[in-house]
Amino acid sequence: MNHPLTREQQLDLYYYMQLNRQLEDRMVRLFRQNKIVGGLYSSLGQEAISVGTAYALEKRDWLAPMIRNIGALLVKGFKPRDIFTQHMAKYTSPTLGKDGTSHFGDLKICHTVSPISMLGDLIPVMTGVAMAGRYLGQKIVTLTWIGDGGSSTGAFHEGLVFAAQQRAALVLVLENNQWAYSTPVSRQAPVKDLAERARGYGIQSQIVDGNDVLAVYDTTKGAVEEARAGRGPVLIEMKTMRMKGHAQHDPAEYVPKEMFEYWKARDPLTLYEEYLTENKIWDAKTKSEIDARIERELDVEQKFAEESPLPPPELAAQGVYCEGGCHNITADWQRPKKELTPPNCSVQAAWQVEGYGDLDKAAGVAKQAAVSAAVGNGSKSSKPGGKPPVKVAARPPAKASVKTEDASPAAPRVPFGRGPKDKAFRRASQDKAGRR
Amino acid sequence: MAPVTMLEGIRQAIFEEMDRDPAVVALGEDIGVYGGAFKVTEGLLAKFGPERVIDAPIAETAIVGAACGMSYLGLRPVVEMQFIDFIACCFNQVTNFVAKSHYRWGAPVPMVLRGPSGGGVHGGPFHSANPEMYFVHTPGLKVVYPSTAHDAKGLLKSAIRDNNPVLFFEHKFLYRRIKEELPQGEFTEPLGKAAVRREGRHLTIISYAAMMYRALEAAGELAKEGIEAEVIDLRTLLPLDRETIINSVKKTNKLLIVHEDTRTGGIAGEIAALVCEGAFEDLDGPIARVTALDTPTPYSPPLEEYFLPNASKIVAAARELARY
Numbered sequence: 001m002n003h004p005l006t007r008e009q010q011l012d013l014y015y016y017m018q019l020n021r022q023l024e025d026r027m028v029r030l031f032r033q034n035k036i037v038g039g040l041y042s043s044l045g046q047e048a049i050s051v052g053t054a055y056a057l058e059k060r061d062w063l064a065p066m067i068r069n070i071g072a073l074l075v076k077g078f079k080p081r082d083i084f085t086q087h088m089a090k091y092t093s094p095t096l097g098k099d100g101t102s103h104f105g106d107l108k109i110c111h112t113v114s115p116i117s118m119l120g121d122l123i124p125v126m127t128g129v130a131m132a133g134r135y136l137g138q139k140i141v142t143l144t145w146i147g148d149g150g151s152s153t154g155a156f157h158e159g160l161v162f163a164a165q166q167r168a169a170l171v172l173v174l175e176n177n178q179w180a181y182s183t184p185v186s187r188q189a190p191v192k193d194l195a196e197r198a199r200g201y202g203i204q205s206q207i208v209d210g211n212d213v214l215a216v217y218d219t220t221k222g223a224v225e226e227a228r229a230g231r232g233p234v235l236i237e238m239k240t241m242r243m244k245g246h247a248q249h250d251p252a253e254y255v256p257k258e259m260f261e262y263w264k265a266r267d268p269l270t271l272y273e274e275y276l277t278e279n280k281i282w283d284a285k286t287k288s289e290i291d292a293r294i295e296r297e298l299d300v301e302q303k304f305a306e307e308s309p310l311p312p313p314e315l316a317a318q319g320v321y322c323e324g325g326c327h328n329i330t331a332d333w334q335r336p337k338k339e340l341t342p343p344n345c346s347v348q349a350a351w352q353v354e355g356y357g358d359l360d361k362a363a364g365v366a367k368q369a370a371v372s373a374a375v376g377n378g379s380k381s382s383k384p385g386g387k388p389p390v391k392v393a394a395r396p397p398a399k400a401s402v403k404t405e406d407a408s409p410a411a412p413r414v415p416f417g418r419g420p421k422d423k424a425f426r427r428a429s430q431d432k433a434g435r436r
Numbered sequence: 437m438a439p440v441t442m443l444e445g446i447r448q449a450i451f452e453e454m455d456r457d458p459a460v461v462a463l464g465e466d467i468g469v470y471g472g473a474f475k476v477t478e479g480l481l482a483k484f485g486p487e488r489v490i491d492a493p494i495a496e497t498a499i500v501g502a503a504c505g506m507s508y509l510g511l512r513p514v515v516e517m518q519f520i521d522f523i524a525c526c527f528n529q530v531t532n533f534v535a536k537s538h539y540r541w542g543a544p545v546p547m548v549l550r551g552p553s554g555g556g557v558h559g560g561p562f563h564s565a566n567p568e569m570y571f572v573h574t575p576g577l578k579v580v581y582p583s584t585a586h587d588a589k590g591l592l593k594s595a596i597r598d599n600n601p602v603l604f605f606e607h608k609f610l611y612r613r614i615k616e617e618l619p620q621g622e623f624t625e626p627l628g629k630a631a632v633r634r635e636g637r638h639l640t641i642i643s644y645a646a647m648m649y650r651a652l653e654a655a656g657e658l659a660k661e662g663i664e665a666e667v668i669d670l671r672t673l674l675p676l677d678r679e680t681i682i683n684s685v686k687k688t689n690k691l692l693i694v695h696e697d698t699r700t701g702g703i704a705g706e707i708a709a710l711v712c713e714g715a716f717e718d719l720d721g722p723i724a725r726v727t728a729l730d731t732p733t734p735y736s737p738p739l740e741e742y743f744l745p746n747a748s749k750i751v752a753a754a755r756e757l758a759r760y
Binding site for chain 2 (some may be wrong): 033093095098099103104105107113114117118121122123126127128129130131132133135136138142154155158159161162165166265319320321322323326327328330331332340341342343344345347348349350351390418419420421
């Protein structure tokens, strides 16, 4: 047992994986009792990825979960009640019932960005979080996940292009669970390892057994360090298996039985329990203590959620805009603002292009264009050096192309029947009639 | 102070806000070294450096997504769409990620998405769009569409300081065609307030952006015939300034709405409904509208001219309305 994680930390990993599994187990029961309002997505068999990756982050780091990353939310500091209440659409949920599942976040303490259902979108967003972190001098790393299916999206591509160009401190975990809803990964892309794509973006990549929590942790930790050191984004493909259907409604009959059996023998929790036992990190007593603690905690949390009220209906109309001082938006500056204000931030605005794109020299070498960062040369350099703006002559007013039958202002009024003029007219005619 | 163009007003707003607050950063395609396709950001990189003026790859989804992420850490990104038509490429980020963020999980997105819009410059189907209504129909966004250099500057400054995502449409026909003297020193214009550009008593013409000038032109023509039209410039489309609209209709009892956007689903329909709800008893005539045709913006000059509203079309519609 030479793992750099302490015994307590290794038991922590077990605690979170088991908490993840038991929590979802309870939610399946709640779903069957009709207490879950919407869909329920299982991460059974993928707990090592959620827990192992999130555990490799520091408190200051940011993550954005996907639908099957409840374990990561628990590691990052959210409580099981947050998950229960979200799924049960309760007023006590982090979104007050406005959104469900893992669609919630926290900007201040847990540094977690809420996902949306559209896949891939988190990659550019977390790139931006990493860029802002660097800008503010926070030295943070951001981490998000994408599925094998989601890696087909345009947002995945654009996000990685931009992250790579920015050398953003982003770790992207490609959770290859073999199935995009009902479609096997082999029918989505003719590549053996989706991690191969990283090469096209000019970023580092790794492939790891996603059911081995320590391997997941170690690889992520390494990637986080690379990213934090400013060496750009890292893509880690983690091979795993979605052990249930896309969601509760889906019995996943399209998955070959043997495939389930193959992966069942590689259950991440069972594997890790064996590791802990074989390496004498725990004994039966420790395990039952942790398990009992999880039961106790989940009892309390579930009870809280079940007893929580649904939101008041009129809440639906509130909170579309940030107004009336609901948020005080401030940035946490960890570097002197002076570095980012003129004249200190001023530069000579010109590209320094290395190489001219010729075939010989370009082969195999990534050419980088960089803006010269000649710091402190004063704002005088900001004088536009380009041509004066081109003057565009206004076109003469366009000719009329609509004909009207009778455009004479002298034409008689057409009564409309509602407004003051017509009311006056009506009154006048009534008076007339009365007089008659 | 010499009069400046609308483009210069926008440029000044960005420079001043970036000077005022280091949390303001700019992102976009070719905005740095090149200074932007229309040169709105000319000189910005030299002054504020590559950390604050970010030349992005051609990836609108990535640009808007990243800006959203930056705003979560308290920055105030100002994103340029090279042409506003390309906002379609990041529609999902804008309408699903950005617009719903505060409502769903209480995360404000103080971000401005600005870009050249509108027709009349023979840009064809993909460089002339007025896609404002997609976004007016999206709760969580604010939509601004100014018509003067003064408003462009004052409203953009307010948009940058606003805690919500603001879409800022810059009519490219107006970029360099209008000029005005701007007040010296600091000023802003509030979002959500329309302006009465010309007082009148016979009918109200509501418009915005480039069509505001066609409406004024038409009002001048109508005045010669004794029809005094009141011209309202919406300036902000979301939220709409209901009060100014209703007050004017109560005064003139007739309403004509003019927009360069296509007819079906244009803001004229929304304003008509709003007036029916709030001032139906004050109407002396049917609510009329002059809009672009329900077609893509055609390229060839005679086609585009036929497609767009103009002063004559407005005058004709106003005369009709005045008969009631």
